[in-house]
Amino acid sequence: xxxxxxxxxxxxxxxxxxxxxxxxxxxxxxxxxxxxxxxxxxxxxxxxxxxxxxxxxxxxxxxxxxxxxxxxxxxxxxxxxxxxxxxxxxxxxxxxxxxxxxxxxxxxxxxxxxxxxxxxxxxxxxxxxxxxxxxxxxxxxxxxxxxxxxxxxxxxxxxxxxxxxxxxxxxxxxxxxxxxxxxxxxxxxxxxxxxxxxxxxxxxxxxxxxxxxxxxxxxxxxxxxxxxxxxxxxxxxxxxxxxxxxxxxxxxxxxxxxxxxxxxxxxxxxxxxxxxxxxxxxxxxxxxxxxxxxxxxxxxxxxxxxxxxxxxxxxxxxxxxxxxxxxxxxxxxxxxxxxxxxxxxxxxxxxxxxxx
Numbered sequence: 001x002x003x004x005x006x007x008x009x010x011x012x013x014x015x016x017x018x019x020x021x022x023x024x025x026x027x028x029x030x031x032x033x034x035x036x037x038x039x040x041x042x043x044x045x046x047x048x049x050x051x052x053x054x055x056x057x058x059x060x061x062x063x064x065x066x067x068x069x070x071x072x073x074x075x076x077x078x079x080x081x082x083x084x085x086x087x088x089x090x091x092x093x094x095x096x097x098x099x100x101x102x103x104x105x106x107x108x109x110x111x112x113x114x115x116x117x118x119x120x121x122x123x124x125x126x127x128x129x130x131x132x133x134x135x136x137x138x139x140x141x142x143x144x145x146x147x148x149x150x151x152x153x154x155x156x157x158x159x160x161x162x163x164x165x166x167x168x169x170x171x172x173x174x175x176x177x178x179x180x181x182x183x184x185x186x187x188x189x190x191x192x193x194x195x196x197x198x199x200x201x202x203x204x205x206x207x208x209x210x211x212x213x214x215x216x217x218x219x220x221x222x223x224x225x226x227x228x229x230x231x232x233x234x235x236x237x238x239x240x241x242x243x244x245x246x247x248x249x250x251x252x253x254x255x256x257x258x259x260x261x262x263x264x265x266x267x268x269x270x271x272x273x274x275x276x277x278x279x280x281x282x283x284x285x286x287x288x289x290x291x292x293x294x295x296x297x298x299x300x301x302x303x304x305x306x307x308x309x310x311x312x313x314x315x316x317x318x319x320x321x322x323x324x325x326x327x328x329x330x331x332x333x334x335x336x337x338x339x340x341x342x343x344x345x346x347x348x349x350x351x352x353x354x355x356x
Contacts, residue, residue: 046070051335057303072323087335095340138232140281145234199224220271224249242288286344288318
């Protein structure tokens with residue numbers, strides 16, 4: 001390329017169009033280089049495939065597969081067959097294929113595969129071993145393990161005065177920076193039931209400064225009850241990943257709305273409600289983010305007077321900003337999801353149908 005430029009500069013009078021041609025060629029090379037970098041970036045970015053059933057006012061609605069970039073951009077719809085319900089999509093370990101289940105009304109269960117680009121859709125004779133053996137990725141839950149109570153909860157006497165007649169459970173963060181003290185006041189009516197207002201006397205204690213803050217004084221407080229734990233590790237009650245420093249609490253609302261979940265943001269010292277109803281947090285190891293399998297009850301179905309209990313996959317960043325992997329203001333059901341993260345461990349995150 002250096003010699004060509006030298007020739008053009010040495011004899012411009014012999015071809016007046018040469019400089020402009022050379023500039024055009026250089027622009028093409030530069031544009032190609034930028035495109036190559038962008039393509040490499042896209043190929044290395046995380047993607048999530050979600051089985052979504054958009055509910056419609058009339059007729060039968062069907063679940064199809066939709067591929068999103070992690071930042072929420074819809075890349076493409078992967079399936080559109082209305083003979084059954086597509087569910088349980090899972091990325092292959094190399095990310096080159098997505099296998100899913102097609103449930104037909106007969107009833108018949110078929111296994112299919114498709115490439116993330118939307119090509120090579122084909123029916124399989126049987127599910128691959130890796131698909132059949134795949135399990136849900138760990139998530140935070142309030143379901144108590146069958147084993148003995150968590151060793152992370154201690155009943156040592158409190159250093160500060162507590163309204164509790166007995167020592168309160170205490171949970172220390174993995175970096176030893178804070179501890180949570182789940183004390184209750186027997187004289188407070190709100191603490192006698194697990195509904196709104198409960199947990200106002202819980203404490204966040206900074207282990208360096210020894211400063212204590214009651215939950216009731218935190219921004220976003222509405223009520224908290226149980227501290228959620230990781231489904232794969234009953235002793236894991238915190239989600240710490242870089243600046244993301246969280247603990248999750250459940251709260252019973254009423255028989256109509258069920259339960260809800262709050263994130264205790266220890267970085268901003270606040271409580272953030274993750275859903276009007278339930279939301280199961282799903283950690284993304286190696287990322288300053290997490291997913292939720294989110295439930296919304298009584299969502300209006302467009303074009304009708306009907307409502308439906310819906311479910312969605314959502315993404316939360318370190319600021320607890322939310323992205324929903326679905327159309328805006330849609331009434332939908334999530335029939336499973338899988339995220340492929342080529343530069344993270346594990347590469348594949350899985351949610352077969354929903355979290356408890």
